[in-house]
Amino acid sequence: MKIFLLGYMGSGKSYIGKRLSDKLGYDFLDMDNQIEEKEGKSISEIFDKKGEVYFRKLERRTLEELIQREEPAVISLGGGTPCYGDNMELIKNASDITSFYLKLNITNLTDRLDKEKEHRPMISHLEDREKLEEFIRKHLFERGFYYNQSNHVISCDEKSAKEIIEEISEKLG
Numbered sequence: 001m002k003i004f005l006l007g008y009m010g011s012g013k014s015y016i017g018k019r020l021s022d023k024l025g026y027d028f029l030d031m032d033n034q035i036e037e038k039e040g041k042s043i044s045e046i047f048d049k050k051g052e053v054y055f056r057k058l059e060r061r062t063l064e065e066l067i068q069r070e071e072p073a074v075i076s077l078g079g080g081t082p083c084y085g086d087n088m089e090l091i092k093n094a095s096d097i098t099s100f101y102l103k104l105n106i107t108n109l110t111d112r113l114d115k116e117k118e119h120r121p122m123i124s125h126l127e128d129r130e131k132l133e134e135f136i137r138k139h140l141f142e143r144g145f146y147y148n149q150s151n152h153v154i155s156c157d158e159k160s161a162k163e164i165i166e167e168i169s170e171k172l173g
């Protein structure tokens with residue numbers, strides 16, 4: 001059984017994923033960290049030096065490897081992973097994966113990301129909160145189509161990590 005966490009940048013995939021894995025006694029894997037280890041570079045450096053298309057290809061190969069993995073694990077995907085090529089189809093077609101979309105509203109995502117833009121190359125160039133919010137609104141409109149194909153949608157607005165983890169655990173039964 002593998003648990004995949006999906007959602008926009010800043011939705012808590014890494015934060016919740018680590019804590020959920022501790023609770024379940026599963027391994028925790030963060031796709032962004034795996035990519036950084038493979039390349040020996042930070043995500044920002046990969047975007048800067050090799051470009052986004054190179055990153056998306058690497059992300060696809062890493063997704064394929066994670067899907068092949070047989071041991072139980074909680075796996076946090078990159079924010080864009082489900083939204084490129086047929087990545088979401090691969091996730092949906094794997095019989096041992098349960099996917100959760102960690103859903104937050106635009107205001108809460110903007111609040112979080114406004115404080116943490118630097119290591120996120122998709123948004124690091126946006127000068128102020130207004131531009132960031134406008135970008136997130138458009139981006140989420142495009143990406144929601146993919147995220148919403150997850151097995152479960154978890155509304156995370158105003159919820160603590162503990163509450164979110166409890167909700168995920170309930171869905172897992």
Ligand SMILES: Nc1ncnc2c1ncn2[C@@H]1O[C@H](COP(=O)(O)OP(=O)(O)OP(=O)(O)O)[C@@H](O)[C@H]1O
Nearest residue numbers: 008009010011012013014015078079112159160161
């Ligand atoms: N339930 C929560 N309540 C309050 N803050 C939270 C909650 N979940 C996560 N956070 C905070 O939100 C920020 C973003 O979380 P995190 O880095 O886990 O997002 P992410 O989905 O992994 O983003 P990315 O796709 O960019 O890797 C972090 O500072 C984290 O501590």
Ligand SMILES: O=C(O)C1=C[C@@H](O)[C@@H](O)[C@H](O)C1
Nearest residue numbers: 009043078079080120121122
């Ligand atoms: O939303 C995105 O496209 C991204 C999210 C991050 O997790 C990283 O995978 C990278 O910064 C791209």
Ligand SMILES: [Mg+2]
Nearest residue numbers: 013014032076
């Ligand atoms: Mg993360």
